[in-house]
Amino acid sequence: xxxxxxxxxxxxxxxxxxxxxxxxGAIDSADxxxxxxxxxxxxxxxxxxKEDHIxxxxxxxxxNMHVDQLRHQQVVQRFKENVLDDQPFSxxxxxxxxxxxxxxxxxxxIETLSEEQKAIMLLICLEGYSYREVSETLxxxxxxxxxxxxxxxxxxxxxxxxxxxxxxDVKRITNDC
Amino acid sequence: MTVKxxxxxxxxxxxxxxxxxxxxxxxxIIDEAMKQDLNVRSFVQKRRxxxxxxxxxxxxxxxxxxxxxxxxxxxxxxxxxxTFNFDFSNIEKSMFSMAASFLLLIFGFGAGFFTSGLxxxxxxxxxxxxxxxxxxxxxxxxxxxxxxxxPSGQPVSWSGNNASAEFIxxxxxKTKDNQYCREFKEILIIDGNKETRHxxxxxxxxxxWHTKVLFHPSGxxxx
Numbered sequence: 001x002x003x004x005x006x007x008x009x010x011x012x013x014x015x016x017x018x019x020x021x022x023x024x025g026a027i028d029s030a031d032x033x034x035x036x037x038x039x040x041x042x043x044x045x046x047x048x049x050k051e052d053h054i055x056x057x058x059x060x061x062x063x064n065m066h067v068d069q070l071r072h073q074q075v076v077q078r079f080k081e082n083v084l085d086d087q088p089f090s091x092x093x094x095x096x097x098x099x100x101x102x103x104x105x106x107x108x109x110i111e112t113l114s115e116e117q118k119a120i121m122l123l124i125c126l127e128g129y130s131y132r133e134v135s136e137t138l139x140x141x142x143x144x145x146x147x148x149x150x151x152x153x154x155x156x157x158x159x160x161x162x163x164x165x166x167x168x169d170v171k172r173i174t175n176d177c
Numbered sequence: 178m179t180v181k182x183x184x185x186x187x188x189x190x191x192x193x194x195x196x197x198x199x200x201x202x203x204x205x206i207i208d209e210a211m212k213q214d215l216n217v218r219s220f221v222q223k224r225r226x227x228x229x230x231x232x233x234x235x236x237x238x239x240x241x242x243x244x245x246x247x248x249x250x251x252x253x254x255x256x257x258x259x260t261f262n263f264d265f266s267n268i269e270k271s272m273f274s275m276a277a278s279f280l281l282l283i284f285g286f287g288a289g290f291f292t293s294g295l296x297x298x299x300x301x302x303x304x305x306x307x308x309x310x311x312x313x314x315x316x317x318x319x320x321x322x323x324x325x326x327x328p329s330g331q332p333v334s335w336s337g338n339n340a341s342a343e344f345i346x347x348x349x350x351k352t353k354d355n356q357y358c359r360e361f362k363e364i365l366i367i368d369g370n371k372e373t374r375h376x377x378x379x380x381x382x383x384x385x386w387h388t389k390v391l392f393h394p395s396g397x398x399x400x
Contacts, residue, residue: 006255013251014239021238022231027347027362028375031244038247042254100329100349106227106234107348124196125228126235131198150192153224156231 005041008054015127016058022122023066025111033069037061056137063119063138070115109159117152120145125153188220195221195228237330241345241362245373312337320344321384324359340367347375356380358389 013034020030020037037058110118119138123129131149135142193199194207210217243251315337323333323344332345347360358379365372376391 010251010255013243017238018235022235027238027241028244030238031247035244035247035250038250038254042250100346103230103234103237103329104348104350106230110231110234121231122235125231131193131196146189146193149196150188153192153227154188156227157223160227 005044005054009038009041012055012058015055016062018126019059019122020062020066022110022126023063023115023118025107033062033066036065040065056133059119059123059137060139063115067115105160106156109156112159113152113155116140117148117155120148121152121156124149191217191220192224195224237347240330240332312340316340316342318384320361320363320378321386324361324378324380324386325384329359340365342366350377352379359386 016034016037017030020033021027024030024033040061041054041058110121113121116138120134120140123134123137124131129137131142131145134140135145138145140148190199190203191207194204199207207217207221211221212218242248316335319333319335319342324346327333327344327346329346329348332343335342335344343364345362345364347362350358350360352358356379358377360375360377362373362375365374374391374393376388378386378388381387
């Protein structure tokens with residue numbers, strides 16, 4: 001077993017978890033996915049000669065495993081999806097939950113993207129990868145990455161704009177930038 | 178070219194600008210367009226904000242401890258252990274024997290229904306003694322307070338005689354019937370037995386939350 005992978009996995013964990021959380025929309029499922037991918041990486045006989053390739057391999061594996069597992073989603077996930085399709089909070093609880101709602105809406109909007117768009121959005125917007133790196137990681141032409149990213153961002157914005165309360169928050173934060 | 182058609186036809190270029198993918202010449206042209214044109218500026222700013230919000234929304238998992246399985250895998254296979262914000266070092270030792278799974282079950286139901294079927298790792302021989310009503314009430318009250326006031330991701334801790342707990346609201350939802358619900362995670366330690374569970378509670382009044390669904394980490398449905 002390669003010592004490189006043993007050393008690199010703990011360092012990569014926070015990034016892998018965020019990515020997996022973005023794909024699955026549930027913290028439990030994210031950890032399951034990361035665990036599965038780590039197990040697969042540790043079992044690999046492959047000689048990991050370049051540390052900077054491990055992250056891409058891991059992202060690719062997580063994404064592939066997620067797509068494989070989509071049909072086996074847990075009950076809690078289905079429950080979540082049912083209730084996520086909703087309106088923002090209002091009145092008395094608005095102040096308390098304002099930020100929570102906004103982030104919920106963002107997660108809900110990302111969840112509506114196709115699996116490919118989701119992976120592209122997360123690697124670029126969340127992890128700051130370049131288009132070329134994402135193209136290599138996901139095995140897609142760079143033009144596909146570029147166009148799906150643009151469409152993905154549009155779709156997320158459209159969904160957020162559709163929610164009045166969230167629009168106000170987005171405007172407020174945008175003004176702060 | 179009008180501004181509208183610029184945005185319509187060159188969305189990909191503006192996205193690439195935002196992501197730092199363009200050469201310096203094109204970057205400076207768009208920099209200039211940003212200064213002069215509100216629509217271009219707004220287009221880029223809105224998407225920049227999406228990046229920020231996406232990052233914030235999914236960084237929530239950073240505050241969560243690793244699942245037991247993942248933690249075990251990393252501990253046993255890897256050379257360096259990542260650190261998290263959870264600290265259970267202040268857990269009090271047991272003062273009296275209490276039915277760990279008994280209390281967990283009651284707590285899960287919130288209103289005090291008892292059934293069988295819940296187990297927790299530890300010593301099942303402890304499942305005999307009486308539950309202290311005050312302890313239970315306190316625990317439920319802190320659970321409700323956490324759901325009522327704590328932002329998602331922020332843990333609320335409680336510690337009693339032989340039990341301690343950490344409640345973490347995970348996200349806030351609203352049902353189609355306009356009822357506010359929150360997904361939560363709870364880590365309960367009773368007589369040294371630790372149990373992590375996930376659930377969804379819905380608000381029925383001020384600091385009055387009813388647990389609708391409760392799961393073991395294994396995915397087994399408790400409630």
